[in-house]
Amino acid sequence: xxxxxxxxxxxxxxxxxxxxxxxxxxxxxxGVDDPTVIAVSxxxxxxxxxxxxxxxxxSADLRRSGLFNTIDRGNMLSFPREASEVYFKxxxxxxxxxLVYGKGERxxxxxxxxxxxxxxxxxxxxxxxxxxxxxxxxxxxxxxxxSDKVYEAITGIRGAFSTRIAxxxxxxxGGNRLIYRLMVADADGARExxxxxxxEPLMSPGWSPDGKELVYVSFETGRPAVxxxxxxNANREQLTNFKGLNGAPAWxxxxxxLALVLSKDGNPEIYTLDLGSRQFTRITNHFSIxxxxxxxxxxxxxxFTSDRGGSPQIYxxxxxxxxxxxxxxRGSYNARPRLxxxxxxxxxxxxxxxxxxxxxxxxxxxxFRILTNTYLDESPTVAPNGAMLLYATKRGTNSLLAxxxxxxxxxxxxxxxxxxxxxxxxxxxxx
Amino acid sequence: MKSASTSYAWPIxxxxxxxxxxxxxxxxxxxxxxxxxxxxTPQYVEAKLLVMAPVTAQAQAKPKAEPQxxxxxxxxPPKDDSAERERQRQEAQRKQEQQRQEAVRQEQARKEQVxxxxxxxxxxxxxxxxxxxxxxxxxxxxxxxxxxxxxxxRQQAERERQERVxxxxxLARxxxxxxxxxxxxxSEEQVGSYIGYVQDRxxxxxxxxxxxxxxxxxxxxxxxxxxxxxxxxxxxxxxxxAAFDLSAEQAVRRAEQFERLRELIQQDRAAYEQNFxxxxxxxxxxxxxx
Amino acid sequence: MTFQTLKTGFLVAxxxxxxxxxxxxxxxxxxxADGMSGxxxxxxxxxxxxxxxxxxxxxxxxTVFYFEFDKAVLTSEARAALDIHAQRLRGGNRQVRLEGHxxxxxxxxxxxxxxxxxxxxxxxxxTLQGVNAANLEVIxxxxxxxAQLGSxxxxxxxxxxxxxx
Numbered sequence: 018x019x020x021x022x023x024x025x026x027x028x029x030x031x032x033x034x035x036x037x038x039x040x041x042x043x044x045x046x047x048g049v050d051d052p053t054v055i056a057v058s059x060x061x062x063x064x065x066x067x068x069x070x071x072x073x074x075x076s077a078d079l080r081r082s083g084l085f086n087t088i089d090r091g092n093m094l095s096f097p098r099e100a101s102e103v104y105f106k107x108x109x110x111x112x113x114x115x116l117v118y119g120k121g122e123r124x125x126x127x128x129x130x131x132x133x134x135x136x137x138x139x140x141x142x143x144x145x146x147x148x149x150x151x152x153x154x155x156x157x158x159x160x161x162x163x164s165d166k167v168y169e170a171i172t173g174i175r176g177a178f179s180t181r182i183a184x185x186x187x188x189x190x191g192g193n194r195l196i197y198r199l200m201v202a203d204a205d206g207a208r209e210x211x212x213x214x215x216x217e218p219l220m221s222p223g224w225s226p227d228g229k230e231l232v233y234v235s236f237e238t239g240r241p242a243v244x245x246x247x248x249x250n251a252n253r254e255q256l257t258n259f260k261g262l263n264g265a266p267a268w269x270x271x272x273x274x275l276a277l278v279l280s281k282d283g284n285p286e287i288y289t290l291d292l293g294s295r296q297f298t299r300i301t302n303h304f305s306i307x308x309x310x311x312x313x314x315x316x317x318x319x320x321f322t323s324d325r326g327g328s329p330q331i332y333x334x335x336x337x338x339x340x341x342x343x344x345x346x347r348g349s350y351n352a353r354p355r356l357x358x359x360x361x362x363x364x365x366x367x368x369x370x371x372x373x374x375x376x377x378x379x380x381x382x383x384x385f386r387i388l389t390n391t392y393l394d395e396s397p398t399v400a401p402n403g404a405m406l407l408y409a410t411k412r413g414t415n416s417l418l419a420x421x422x423x424x425x426x427x428x429x430x431x432x433x434x435x436x437x438x439x440x441x442x443x444x445x446x447x448x
Numbered sequence: 449m450k451s452a453s454t455s456y457a458w459p460i461x462x463x464x465x466x467x468x469x470x471x472x473x474x475x476x477x478x479x480x481x482x483x484x485x486x487x488x489t490p491q492y493v494e495a496k497l498l499v500m501a502p503v504t505a506q507a508q509a510k511p512k513a514e515p516q517x518x519x520x521x522x523x524x525p526p527k528d529d530s531a532e533r534e535r536q537r538q539e540a541q542r543k544q545e546q547q548r549q550e551a552v553r554q555e556q557a558r559k560e561q562v563x564x565x566x567x568x569x570x571x572x573x574x575x576x577x578x579x580x581x582x583x584x585x586x587x588x589x590x591x592x593x594x595x596x597x598x599x600x601x602r603q604q605a606e607r608e609r610q611e612r613v614x615x616x617x618x619l620a621r622x623x624x625x626x627x628x629x630x631x632x633x634x635s636e637e638q639v640g641s642y643i644g645y646v647q648d649r650x651x652x653x654x655x656x657x658x659x660x661x662x663x664x665x666x667x668x669x670x671x672x673x674x675x676x677x678x679x680x681x682x683x684x685x686x687x688x689x690a691a692f693d694l695s696a697e698q699a700v701r702r703a704e705q706f707e708r709l710r711e712l713i714q715q716d717r718a719a720y721e722q723n724f725x726x727x728x729x730x731x732x733x734x735x736x737x738x
Numbered sequence: 739m740t741f742q743t744l745k746t747g748f749l750v751a752x753x754x755x756x757x758x759x760x761x762x763x764x765x766x767x768x769x770x771a772d773g774m775s776g777x778x779x780x781x782x783x784x785x786x787x788x789x790x791x792x793x794x795x796x797x798x799x800x801t802v803f804y805f806e807f808d809k810a811v812l813t814s815e816a817r818a819a820l821d822i823h824a825q826r827l828r829g830g831n832r833q834v835r836l837e838g839h840x841x842x843x844x845x846x847x848x849x850x851x852x853x854x855x856x857x858x859x860x861x862x863x864x865t866l867q868g869v870n871a872a873n874l875e876v877i878x879x880x881x882x883x884x885a886q887l888g889s890x891x892x893x894x895x896x897x898x899x900x901x902x903x
Contacts, residue, residue, distance in 0.1 A: 041727035043643050046734040048654035048699070084658065114698060137694070139701030140681065144694065173659030173691025195883075218882035220846055240877055241850070262854055262878060265847040278847065284858075285851040306851040322848055328808075329848055350808075353845035366845050373843060384737060393889060395845055404658055411842075414887050424658070424737065440846065 053171055055079060056088035056113040058096050060163075062121035062129060068153050071131070074160035075117065075167065078178045078205060082168060082404065083422045088113055100134065100143075108138045115144070117167055128152050131159055135167050145170045157207060177402040180204045181444040183212070183222040183231055184409075184418065188436035190216060199233055201248065204400075204443070206418075212246060213253075222440060225268050228447045232256075232266040232275060243277055256290065267311050276300070276310035276319055287321055287334075300334060309353045314360040320344065322352040331365055345378065347385055353396065357403040362423060364388070364397045364406055375408045377423060388421050398443045399423065407441040638712065639723050645708050650729060654699035657691040661738050664689055666696045666731040672724055676709035684728065696731040794834070794902050799823065801902040802885075803860060804895060807843070810855040812863060820860065823902065824867030831873060835903040836860050838878040839885070841894035846880055853878035853900075860900045 057072040057079075072090075079085035090096075094107040098120040108116050119133030129152055135145035145166060151159040158179065165176025183201045190196030197219040202209040213219060217236035224231060225245075232245045238255075241263045246253035257263040261280035268275055275290045279297070287300040287310045301307040305325035312319060318335045325332075329352045331345040345351040350368030357364065360380075367376035367387060375389045375397045393411040400406065406423055409416045416437045664687040671680030681700050686693050706724075713720045795801045801823075803816035812820070827834065838857030840849035857876040865871045886893040 041639075041643070041723045042730060043646055043650075043727060044730040044732055045647060045650050045654060045696075045699070046732055047651045048656045048695075048733060048735070049652055051655045053655055053698075114702060137698060137701065139704065140697060169691075171691055171694065172657040173689050174657070218879065220850075220880075220882060236879070236882075261876065262850055264850050278851070280851070280854055285854065306848065306855065308851045309845060309847045322845070329844075350844065352848050368844075379738070382738075393843060411889055414889065422658075 052084055052086040053114050054086045054088065054112050055115040055117065055167070055171075056093060056108060056111065058093065058098070058116065058118040059090065060098075060119045060121060060131060060133065062123050065123070067121065067129075067156055069156035069160065071121075071156055071160040071163070072117070072119075074157060074205075075164045078161060078164035078176075079168065081205065081420070082172075084168075084172055099132075100136075103136065105138055105141050113138050115167075115171065117163070119163070124150075129156075129159075131163075133163050135170055157203065161203070161205075172404075174404050175402045175446070177400040177404065177443075177446070178204055180401060180447055181228075182206075182398075182407060182418075183224065183233075183442045183444070184438055185219050185222060185233075185440045186436055186438050199231070201231075212248070212251075220440060221265055222442045223267055224442055224444045226270055226272045226445055228444045231442075232268060234264050234266065243275070261285075262308075265309050269312050270314060270316040276312060278308045278310065287319060300336070311355055313356060314358055320354045320356065320363070322354065331363065344380065347378075351376070355397055355399055355406075357399045357406075357423060358401060359403055362399075362403070364399060364423075366395050366397065375406065375421065386424075388423075389419070391419070394419075396440045398441050400443050401446045407443055409439045409441060638716070639719055642709060642712055642724070646706060646724075646729075649703045649706060650699050653702040654731070655695060656733060656736070657689075657695050659689055660692050660695070660733055660736055661689075662733065662736050664692050664731075664733065666693045668696055668700060668729045668731070669726065670700055670729055671726050672706065672709070674713070676706040676713065676720075676724065678704055678706075687731075692731075696729070699731075700729065794823065794826075797822075803856075803900045803902075805856050805898045805900075807841070807894070807898065808852065810852065810859045812859055816860075817863065820863050821867065824864050824869050827864065827870075827873065828868045831870075834864075834874050836874060836876050837901045837903060838876065839883060839897055839899050839901070840881045841897040842881045842884065842889065843894065844881075846882070850878050850880035850882075853880045856898075856900045860902070 055076075057076045060071040061067060076087040080087050088111055092111060094111070095102065095104060097103045097116075097118040099118070103116065103118060114137070116136050116138055117133060118136075119131060122130045122132070124130055128150055131149050131151065133147060133149070134143055136143050147166060149159055149162055161176075161178040164178040168174070168176035168178070181201055181203055183199065186198045186200055187195045188198070194216055197215050197217065198211055199213040199219050199222060200209050201212055212231065213233075213235070215235060215237050217239070218234075218241075219236075220234045220241075222231050222233040229249065230245055230247050232243060234241050235244050236242075238258070240258075240260075242255050243257040243263050243266045244253050244255050256266075256275070257277065257279065259279050259281040262278050262285050265278040266275045267277070269289075273292055275292065277288055277290060278285050279288050280286070282299075284304055285306050285308050286302060287307050289298045289300060290296070291298070300310075300319060301321070301323070303323065303325050305323055306329070307321055307323045307325070309322040310319045311321070313333070317337065318333050320331055320333045322329050323332050324330070326343065328349040330343055331351050331354045333342045333344050334340070335342075344354075344363060345365065348367055348369065350373075351365050354363055354365045356362065363378045363380055365376055365378070367374050369376075369387060372392050373394055374387045374391075375394045376385060376387045378385045388406070389408065389410065391410040393416075394408050395410075397406050397408045404423060405420050407418055407420050410419045411417075416439050418438050418441050665685065666683065666687040667685035669680070669682045669684045670678060671682075673679045678700055681697050683693055683697065687696075709720060709724055712724070799822045800815070800819040803812065803819070805811065805813075826832075836857040838853030838855070838860075840852045840856075842849075844852070854876060857878060861871065861874045861876055864874060881897070884893070884897045885899060886896045
């Protein structure tokens with residue numbers, strides 16, 4: 018009996034020894050999600066200085082995503098242009114986790130061939146190496162392209178640096194009147210272009226799914242009306258001319274329809290307009306306010322704002338079945354819904370006490386987050402990669418554009434400019 | 449810290465059971481004079497029980513049989529007389545013969561007597577010898593039996609001694625095992641604390657890409673050199689998301705060297721070699737929102 | 739890269755100010771004085787007269803009416819003023835624009851709807867008083883044309899309004 022006990026005890030020792038001998042496995046279940054430290058070595062063409070500083074644009078893009086910290090050029094110990102010039106130790110010393118280096122080569126036809134590589138410093142491993150062609154006129158595009166590729170390699174998310182944003186500005190135009198302008202710019206706010214200028218309000222810009230057209234509301238006729246306008250040749254067309262509201266146009270994901278708001282029958286209702294047949298179809302029928310429609314990514318349903326429950330809340334209406342579902346219940350004011358490309362993250366304007374913030378709600382888990390902490394935040398628009406959203410916020414009497422990562426981790430303001438900047442609309446992917 | 453707690457579970461269970469076993473020993477009567485706390489783990493001694501073969505085989509062997517007594521020699525042949533003389537002679541001869549015969553007869557009788565006497569003597573001798581032999585044999589047998597008994601006693605004593613030794617050894621071994629386990633537990637605790645350290649180091653360096661989602665799991669095999677520097681990182685199991693895998697690899701690469709493991713290298717090189725020279729990291733985020 | 743598309747000329751829409759007739763802006767100045775009361779507000783309203791026949795604000799009758807946040811309920815002062823307007827407009831064919839506005843809080847398109855709801859409240863009141871609905875046009879500007887710039891209670895209360903023109 019004693020012996021069996023001994024045996025047991027000994028076998029336990031043996032068993033222990035065996036488990037200890039198996040390869041140790043350690044599980045990591047938590048991280049910190051600090052920004053990745055990346056260095057972008059200057060990219061130039063021989064000794065010639067290019068009209069745009071490509072690596073600086075790339076650095077700024079990556080920084081603005083909130084997921085990267087970049088190393089100042091002034092701290093760099095060398096400016097490698099190719100693999101043989103990379104001394105990993107130098108970059109380790111600087112704390113760089115990744116390094117982007119590259120060079121431009123002028124081709125006989127004057128075009129520029131840019132070669133760039135992304136290397137992991139600690140592993141001394143090349144993650145990415147590519148060639149891109151361009152010319153002096155689209156160096157910013159080359160830079161954003163590099164940003165997109167680097168961002169995607171490290172984050173696993175398609176970069177959205179090569180996209181654009183549309184927005185409306187309002188500046189004092191003499192007397193008490195404002196001058197309204199519809200603008201389009203790169204996603205970083207650069208290369209701003211005027212699309213339309215008016216002394217009557219312009220509002221609610223939105224993109225066609227191919228990124229080649231805008232829809233918006235203009236009061237230029239003395240009443241609100243919905244217009245579409247091509248970016249390339251500035252052709253524009255008035256789509257509605259009804260009594261009452263003509264507003265909140267939203268292009269369907271398949272590009273064939275608009276959802277919009279008309280009050281021609283007495284109060285604001287959601288309609289769809291078939292752009293081919295020019296047929297309007299009434300979608301909602303309620304004496305309350307129904308407005309701000311937006312399509313689900315699959316195009317099968319509309320989400321919109323309605324105060325049918327007594328206060329503005331967000332609803333979802335499935336087009337085929339007519340089934341209506343209320344999506345928001347928190348607080349007394351949730352409006353202007355937009356869905357992230359995953360169709361799951363709802364962003365909206367949420368009233369919290371006296372302040373209006375941008376909030377997100379996970380439609381699956383119900384997780385609700387207030388993403389902004391300024392006072393009068395509005396018009397959220399989600400980047401086509403779902404990683405960031407732009408919104409308008411107030412500073413003094415002016416509004417300006419700000420961005421926040423969809424998990425609220427990062428916030429930054431777009432370069433401030435004179436007057437009001439409002440109603441940003443982020444384009445779809447353009448390439 | 450789920451994994452850390454499971455890594456303690458084994459030694460704890462083992463230790464509890466061993467303690468139970470030890471208590472049982474003590475209850476049966478071993479009261480170690482003092483609990484040797486710092487017993488050096490003995491070399492594994494295979495306590496070979498040498499069962500002595502019984503020596504009685506030789507003692508019991510049958511003594512060799514005595515040689516048989518020789519048969520008595522045959523009587524001498526009769527002699528012949530001629531004529532008168534022959535007759536007389538024959539007579540005489542006859543008489544002689546008779547006498548002779550008588551003599552012979554007597555002689556024969558005598559011889560027979562002698563033979564018989566000899567025979568009897570031999571027989572008696574043999575009998576005596578036999579009896580002596582028998583007595584001797586009996587004595588030898590008794591002696592052998594005595595020896596056998598002695599041997600048995602000796603063997604019993606030896607067995608008892610061996611058993612005692614064995615039990616003592618087992619006790620010592622159990623105590624040593626207890627101690628080893630205690631040491632191992634201490635070592636395991638130590639290893640556990642280093643596991644925690646490695647977890648913290650990696651976690652602090654792990655910046656997940658925004659595409660990371662709950663349920664993504666990447667398994668890496670890490671190789672360290674003798675100074676706890678990362679010299680190898682290999683993806684054993686991919687999460688399917690290249691950026692997620694890269695982030696895990698980056699977390700290890702960023703750690704570069706696990707300085708605190710060098711303490712372990714100094715204190716318990718074997719534990720280091722066994723646990724950390726090559727190990728696996730499973731990246732399985734639990735703190736993500738999606 | 740298809741950026742040539744944007745490099746070519748952009749439309750700067752030269753828009754004729756089709757509604758020059760309604761470009762009067764002096765109401766804001768008049769409205770600033772006594773906020774929510776509604777009485778006496780908008781006395782400075784100056785249409786060019788030709789389109790509407792006569793001056794809506796004549797005799798100091800309010801032509802701007804104010805509302806609570808997210809509400810379209812007429813105040814008693816507003817109803818009193820609208821009674822006078824109804825008397826004057828009844829039977830006539832003076833075309834009246836009812837411009838609804840909201841303050842900057844809340845979303846722009848929702849505020850467009852809210853401005854319309856406020857203007858409709860005025861229109862319905864006038865219609866109930868016998869004014870021909872065909873002569874009343876409702877236009878909402880939402881928060882796009884504030885009477886007063888500023889992110890404070892006073893500015894907001896002045897901007898939640900319906901203007902008769």
